[in-house]
Amino acid sequence: MGAMVPFQDLNLLPDPPLSASSTALRTPKIEPKAEPLDVDHHLPPVQTTTQPQLPNSHTAPEPISTEMGETHLYSEFNRISELFHAAFSNRLSRLRLPDSPAAAAAAASPASPAVSESDSRAIVPVPENNNQLSAPRSNKKLDKRSSELVRVTGLSSEDERFFREVVRRTRMVYDGLRILSTSQQDSHAPHLTGRRLRGDLAAASVMRAHGLWLNRDKRVVGPIPGVYVGDMFLYRMELCVVGLHGQPQAGIDYLTASESSNGEPIATSIIVSGGYEDDEDSGDVLVYSGHGGQDKFSRQCAHQKLEGGNLAMAKSMHYGIEVRVIRGFRQGACASNKVYVYDGLYRIIDYWLDVGKSGFGVYKYKLSRIEGQPLMGSSIMKxxxxxxxxxxxxxxxxxxxxxxxxxxxxxxxxxxxxxxxxxxxxxxxxxxxxxxxxxxxxxxxxxxxxxxxxxxxxxxxxxxxxxxxxxxxxxxxxxxxxxxxxxxxxxxxxxxxxxxxxxxxxxxxxxxxxxxxxxxxxxxxxxxxxxxxxxxxxxxxxxxxxxxxxxxxxxxxxxxxxxxxxxxxxxxxxxxxxxxxxxxxxxxxxxxxxxxxxxxxxxxxxxYISHSSTPNVFVQxxxxxxxxxxxxxxxxxxxxxxxxxxxxxxxxxxxxxxxxxxxxxx
Known part of the structure; x- marks a missing residue:
């Protein structure tokens, strides 16, 4: 059985000044506090005229639809959550489904055996009785994302299969909800004129309300159990659902300083999708430019500051904490027009403030891919x-x-x-x-x-x-x-x-x-x-x-x-x-x-297709x-x-x- 390894408490040690050349490696213990970007799904819907500015957004906002203009992904996620619960989820539950003598328990996720708090399977919340899940309650306050950092180690082959099956079934539920919500929106939500429901956001909203987002009870550093190098995702929200990258909009996923026991932010994953002109990507070595200082057209218009995600990247280098790297590519053949590829773990080896191509100050981070991992999914795709x-x-x-x-x-x-x-x-x-x-x-x-x-x-x-x-x-x-x-x-x-x-x-x-x-x-x-x-x-x-x-x-x-x-x-x-x-x-x-x-x-x-008890292809x-x-x-x-x-x-x-x-x- 694998184990979750906590980090050392920095409060017990003197705090040296941060420098790019520092070689001291320490691991922070993070006290659990509220996730700043977590909001209750049942707040009033976000108005299009007053959209909140997302802090620490590294990549340029993704287009939501032709009708939505400059709406941010996260504010649209909040709007979809409210609209979905008000106008869509009840209709889905009333869909005329064929009668069957048996319930669909055969497709439920494998139940986790009784585990102690130190058991590595505790990092993935899987309901013990999936048939007892109820519709979202309007007065239920959603769980916040944990700020406790752990690293999962020593997984056996049985554990690997268990987590892979949990991730696979979670993604199937997500796809099923997304496809169904997209197909039913015109006929079941006629009052939503002018703006279309985003199926990917609606699916994520419902799954989160049911507690089906993975890795929320622990913040995992390093590899996510059940997610393989080379796995591909068509939507940003799916990355959040499986816990690979917890930010719907920002390119840097990190613990804020307010969550940390010693007041220092820590970065855990980044998305590289070509949103910044100063990025340099050669595969195993990546020069990643920091966030901030861009206008709504993704043009650099101000100097970047060493704060938020930028500071978190520097602190992760200081403490020797690896980050997960996900690359985003335009893919016209996909329904989402984009694909996200998990390329494995990188270590931040240097950072500096440089003059970018636009003439403004840009923080740059040099990352090197850790050896011994499978081939990068992006390289295989090319x-x-x-x-x-x-x-x-x-x-x-x-x-x-x-x-x-x-x-x-x-x-x-x-x-x-x-x-x-x-x-x-x-x-x-x-x-x-x-x-x-x-x-x-x-x-x-x-x-x-x-x-x-x-x-x-x-x-x-x-x-x-x-x-x-x-x-x-x-x-x-x-x-x-x-x-x-x-x-x-x-x-x-x-x-x-x-x-x-x-x-x-x-x-x-x-x-x-x-x-x-x-x-x-x-x-x-x-x-x-x-x-x-x-x-x-x-x-x-x-x-x-x-x-x-x-x-x-x-x-x-x-x-x-x-x-x-x-x-x-x-x-x-x-x-x-x-x-x-x-x-x-x-x-x-x-x-x-x-x-x-x-x-x-x-x-x-x-x-000539091979046999497997956990296949990726089925017969219809x-x-x-x-x-x-x-x-x-x-x-x-x-x-x-x-x-x-x-x-x-x-x-x-x-x-x-x-x-x-x-x-x-x-």
């Missing part, structure tokens, strides 16, 4: 971008094929092996979509009656009715919630290919690569960030009836049984930790699947070209944000009774 454009220049050897699909997919699927001479993926015919026996497709009359939506399906059409009255995808093609089966528009429908209910029919759009792994054999990874809830590809093979499968299995052919895949679809969009009456969707329902897929001769890229059953619910297609969706070049994994479920291993063709 490497993956280059691979998509010039693969042979970056990796001149190792490619067995630049497109194993032979143009059967919209994007090429390369095969890379720099480990051994195995070339197995080249020995199979590539099959982009599954092949069904003709009599199965037509025995129920194809797709039957289709919709009449000429410009795309809308609420109330017959295709929405097939899905229980709601579409499965948002306008960006993100799956709202996992379902037993999703009915997409078919050949009888008059809607165009761009219809929101034809997501999986557009085929593979993400650049995937089959590669040889030392641990998993053949595996699959993406060259792009895959957003949580996004469609990836179909799991393809030749569909066999039960009788046909028995014959093929006697020949030793590779068969995949869809009924053995773990029901991870039930976890995506599960809001049982927020709404106690939430039940897992049970409609439309399908009978137990009684067919197999032959992948012994024809297969696609999905057949979909019907699109026929109505026979006993033979759906196997569509793969992302269970979390998957960074570039991170291995994809599936839970293949029940093991084979003979070999004791999951029935996979890899």
């Amino acid at each position: 490497f993956a971008e280059t691979l998509k454009i010039r693969p042979l220049e970056v990796r001149p050897s190792g490619y067995l094929s630049l497109d194993v699909s032979v143009k059967r997919e919209a994007v090429p699927i390369p095969v890379f092996n720099d480990i051994d001479s195995n070339n197995e993926p080249l020995c199979f015919e590539y099959l982009s979509t599954s092949v069904f026996p003709p009599f199965l497709v037509h025995q129920n009359g194809g797709m039957g009656t289709g919709c009449e939506c000429l410009s795309g399906c809308r609420e109330g059409c017959i295709c929405a009715a097939k899905n229980g009255g709601e579409f499965a995808y948002d306008p960006n093609g993100i799956l709202f919630r996992g379902k037993p089966v999703v009915f997409e528009c078919g050949v009888s429908c008059k809607c165009p290919p761009s219809c929101r209910n034809r997501v999986t029919q557009r085929g593979l759009r993400i650049p995937l690569e089959i590669f040889r792994s030392r641990e998993a054999g053949w595996a699959v990874r993406s060259l792009d960030l895959i957003q949580a809830g996004s469609f990836i590809c179909e799991y393809s093979g030749v569909v066999l009836t039960r009788d046909q499968a028995q014959v093929f299995s006697m020949n030793g052919d590779s068969l995949v049984y869809p009924n053995r895949f773990a029901g991870k679809w039930a976890e995506w969009g599960d809001l049982s930790r927020i709404f106690p009456n939430y039940v897992c969707p049970s409609y439309p329902s399908i009978p137990p699947l009684d067919f197999a897929m032959d992948v012994s001769r024809m297969r696609n890229v999905a057949c 059953y979909v019907l699109q070209d026929h109505n026979n619910i006993s033979f759906p297609r196997l569509m793969l969706f992302a269970l979390e944000n998957i960074p570039p070049l991170r291995e994809l994994s599936l839970d293949y479920g029940v093991a084979d009774e003979w070999s004791g291993k999951p029935m996979i063709c890899n």
Whole structure:
């Protein structure tokens, strides 16, 4: 079991003057006091004409929306909190959800065993009974962020898995709330004219009201348990939810002097997003300019002062406290138009006051990345971008094929092996979509009656009715919630290919690569960030009836049984930790699947995805070209944000009774 290591009390020691060349290392003990930027969610909403100025904001304010002008992120977070509780959360709790004989307890976070105060798991607040969570109370005062500094050390592999699962499930709840709130705002909040609710802020507000923000009871120095180097986040508020960076707006997260027992601020993390012209970033070495002195157009217009976050950075260098570095990048392919990458721990080795490019005094901090950490996520992201454009220049050897699909997919699927001479993926015919026996497709009359939506399906059409009255995808093609089966528009429908209910029919759009792994054999990874809830590809093979499968299995052919895949679809969009009456969707329902897929001769890229009991990809059953619910297609969706070049994994479920291993063709 790991341990939380507190810091030495500075009050017992003489306080030397601070200097940039000081080498004395001491660790402060911080007395718990109120977090200055924490405000009650139930205060009156912030007016747009009187917006508070955020102290110590290193990066320029992010644009909220085209209607919001210069509104700061934090004031908008407060406004959203009030509006959400007043006009939105009650409507969400009254959503018509399908009945189910069982509650959604299966998707609840693993309960923490009884622990003492010194147990490292105490730093993550996980409700013991998620089904007892209630709606936010208007008179409940929210807990303040702790000012006690701890460092988590000595985690076992079991602890690592525990914290990773806690973070993963917390992020799934956040994504589920964000997607749902964004999709429902127009129809459920018609009085909010002129300004749109921010789904990311609404989700963070509700989770904080339910005590689901992580690492609030301790202020963690160093790595956050459950967050890996290279993890990617699409929203600033998600960084706050997992405790990686506690400031919704400011680029420097720190303990204020008023919280410290000796009156000195301490920095714990920074965000580098190009907001300051004097930043110099070469990866392992970073020159980070301090905050302050900028106008609303992010131009330096005054000298910076050694106070607030700037002083906290200097004190962290003085006491040898490492800081977490998160880099922000513009990413047009994402819904948020930005992505934040956790790049690991850096140590501040020097700071000085310099004349910036604008002619004003700027404090600069030189940071060096601590050795022995995994590769930086930002470096991997840039490497993956280059691979998509010039693969042979970056990796001149190792490619067995630049497109194993032979143009059967919209994007090429390369095969890379720099480990051994195995070339197995080249020995199979590539099959982009599954092949069904003709009599199965037509025995129920194809797709039957289709919709009449000429410009795309809308609420109330017959295709929405097939899905229980709601579409499965948002306008960006993100799956709202996992379902037993999703009915997409078919050949009888008059809607165009761009219809929101034809997501999986557009085929593979993400650049995937089959590669040889030392641990998993053949595996699959993406060259792009895959957003949580996004469609990836179909799991393809030749569909066999039960009788046909028995014959093929006697020949030793590779068969995949869809009924053995773990029901991870039930976890995506599960809001049982927020709404106690939430039940897992049970409609439309399908009978137990009684067919197999032959992948012994024809297969696609999905057949090389590795097995994992904690996967990042799940199977969603979909019907699109026929109505026979006993033979759906196997569509793969992302269970979390998957960074570039991170291995994809599936839970293949029940093991084979003979070999004791999951029935996979890899």
